[in-house]
Amino acid sequence: xxxxxxxxxxxxxxxxxxxxxxxxxxxxxxxxxxxxxxxxxxxxxxxxxxxxxxxxxxxxxxxxxxxxxxxxxxxxxxxxxxxxxxxxxxxxxxxxxxxxxxxxxxxxxxxxxxxxxxxxxxxxxxxxxxxxxxxxxxxxxxxxxxxxxxxxxxxxxxxxxxxxxxxxxxxxxxxxxxxxxxxxxxxxxxxxxxxxxxxxxxxxxxxxxxxxxxxxxxxxxxxxxxxxxxxxxxxxxxxxxxxxxxxxxxxxxxxxxxxxxxxxxxxxxxxxxxxxxxxxxxxxxxxxxxxxxxxxxxxxxxxxxxxxxxxxxxx
Amino acid sequence: xxxxxxxxxxxxxxxxxxxxxxxxxxxxxxxxxxxxxxxxxxxxxxxxxxxxxxxxxxxxxxxxxxxxxxxxxxxxxxxxxxxxxxxxxxxxxx
Ligand SMILES: [Fe+2]
Ligand SMILES: [Fe+2]
Numbered sequence: 028x029x030x031x032x033x034x035x036x037x038x039x040x041x042x043x044x045x046x047x048x049x050x051x052x053x054x055x056x057x058x059x060x061x062x063x064x065x066x067x068x069x070x071x072x073x074x075x076x077x078x079x080x081x082x083x084x085x086x087x088x089x090x091x092x093x094x095x096x097x098x099x100x101x102x103x104x105x106x107x108x109x110x111x112x113x114x115x116x117x118x119x120x121x122x123x124x125x126x127x128x129x130x131x132x133x134x135x136x137x138x139x140x141x142x143x144x145x146x147x148x149x150x151x152x153x154x155x156x157x158x159x160x161x162x163x164x165x166x167x168x169x170x171x172x173x174x175x176x177x178x179x180x181x182x183x184x185x186x187x188x189x190x191x192x193x194x195x196x197x198x199x200x201x202x203x204x205x206x207x208x209x210x211x212x213x214x215x216x217x218x219x220x221x222x223x224x225x226x227x228x229x230x231x232x233x234x235x236x237x238x239x240x241x242x243x244x245x246x247x248x249x250x251x252x253x254x255x256x257x258x259x260x261x262x263x264x265x266x267x268x269x270x271x272x273x274x275x276x277x278x279x280x281x282x283x284x285x286x287x288x289x290x291x292x293x294x295x296x297x298x299x300x301x302x303x304x305x306x307x308x309x310x311x312x313x314x315x316x317x318x319x320x321x322x323x324x325x326x327x328x329x330x331x332x333x334x335x336x337x338x339x340x341x342x
Numbered sequence: 343x344x345x346x347x348x349x350x351x352x353x354x355x356x357x358x359x360x361x362x363x364x365x366x367x368x369x370x371x372x373x374x375x376x377x378x379x380x381x382x383x384x385x386x387x388x389x390x391x392x393x394x395x396x397x398x399x400x401x402x403x404x405x406x407x408x409x410x411x412x413x414x415x416x417x418x419x420x421x422x423x424x425x426x427x428x429x430x431x432x433x434x435x436x
Contacts, residue, residue, distance in 0.1 A: 053406050099386075106383050113367045116349070122369060123346050179366070186387075328371035329347060335372065 048174040051117035064118050071111035072129045072136035076310050078104045080144035096193045103186045110179040117175045130315050139222050141304030148215035154194015156223040162187045163257050172244035202268040217273045225296045227254040258286050350376040355392035
């Protein structure tokens with residue numbers, strides 16, 4: 028057997044082409060490993076930072092029913108972050124290093140969480156649109172080539188559908204409520220629509236990673252395909268709510284069998300990615316504060332465990 | 343300085359009659375905390391009736407690079423399968 032790098036890479040690609048999953052201890056090209064660490068950790072950070080805009084509304088939920096639902100949803104997102112951090116760690120990076128990359132701004136997370144959640148209707152719009160967009164991406168990723176990532180996605184997808192439904196229910200209640208409530212729902216849709224479309228990333232033409240990611244089956248569909256899928260599913264749902272999507276160009280195209288839609292403001296997207304969104308600083312500061320202020324708890328728990336262990340050994 | 347809590351592998355029995363299955367891993371200061379966290383992370387929707395937590399460092403795993411010598415010997419032993427044996431069709435319950 029020839030173990031030259033070229034040969035290993037070919038064998039690796041053959042396995043991927045044959046539909047084989049790659050597991051942590053398997054040989055893999057360094058770039059496959061790095062790409063996965065970047066993508067899985069970005070995904071994990073998004074789940075964790077994503078708790079912040081919603082966590083802010085738990086104490087102000089309008090009823091106990093809404094409160095327990097939101098609390099459960101936010102708790103799920105913490106779980107999603109944990110599944111994904113664990114998956115990233117199988118590639119040989121430590122949890123501390125992953126946190127460090129988030130806290131120093133070296134790692135990115137989904138830009139959508141850099142927008143503020145200013146009214147209760149935003150809890151509806153986030154569940155409906157943001158979790159809705161995330162689901163489309165995550166369903167695709169259940170078939171990704173790296174085993175631990177794909178398995179985490181299966182678990183996450185099972186939990187996500189309640190997130191979207193509780194969001195839609197909030198939108199539905201507001202839309203059928205007073206004129207003022209309906210206005211709140213419309214305002215939330217107006218603010219969250221375009222950032223939700225940006226969640227799928229740059230257009231295929233502008234995306235640098237797409238080709239290699241498709242070849243390695245890290246992604247199974249392109250950004251544009253996923254975005255179109257989201258719009259096609261969501262446009263009729265907005266109609267059902269009696270709300271208007273803030274895009275004058277949005278229109279069903281019989282010939283294509285898809286909705287046409289207007290130009291996305293990519294300047295805004297890149298501004299937010301680069302750190303100049305409305306809440307970038309606030310989000311990271313909240314993370315760093317929680318991490319720093321929890322340090323003594325982590326140290327005390329470890330010291331306690333070590334002490335207990337040494338007493339046991341002494342007996 | 344490495345202050346990271348150790349890693350534990352989590353195994354869950356979804357209901358009696360089924361085996362424990364590997365669900366994933368998590369960090370905890372000790373096994374007691376690993377157990378509590380496993381409950382919160384992996385059984386929020388009644389996914390389990392029993393949990394095992396095992397320090398990841400205690401697991402010895404086979405190396406995929408040795409898969410050839412490890413698993414190939416079973417490849418040519420078709421006589422370990424019932425279909426290897428030729429019996430007349432009219433024979434029943436065997
Ligand atoms: Fe999630
Ligand atoms: Fe979610």
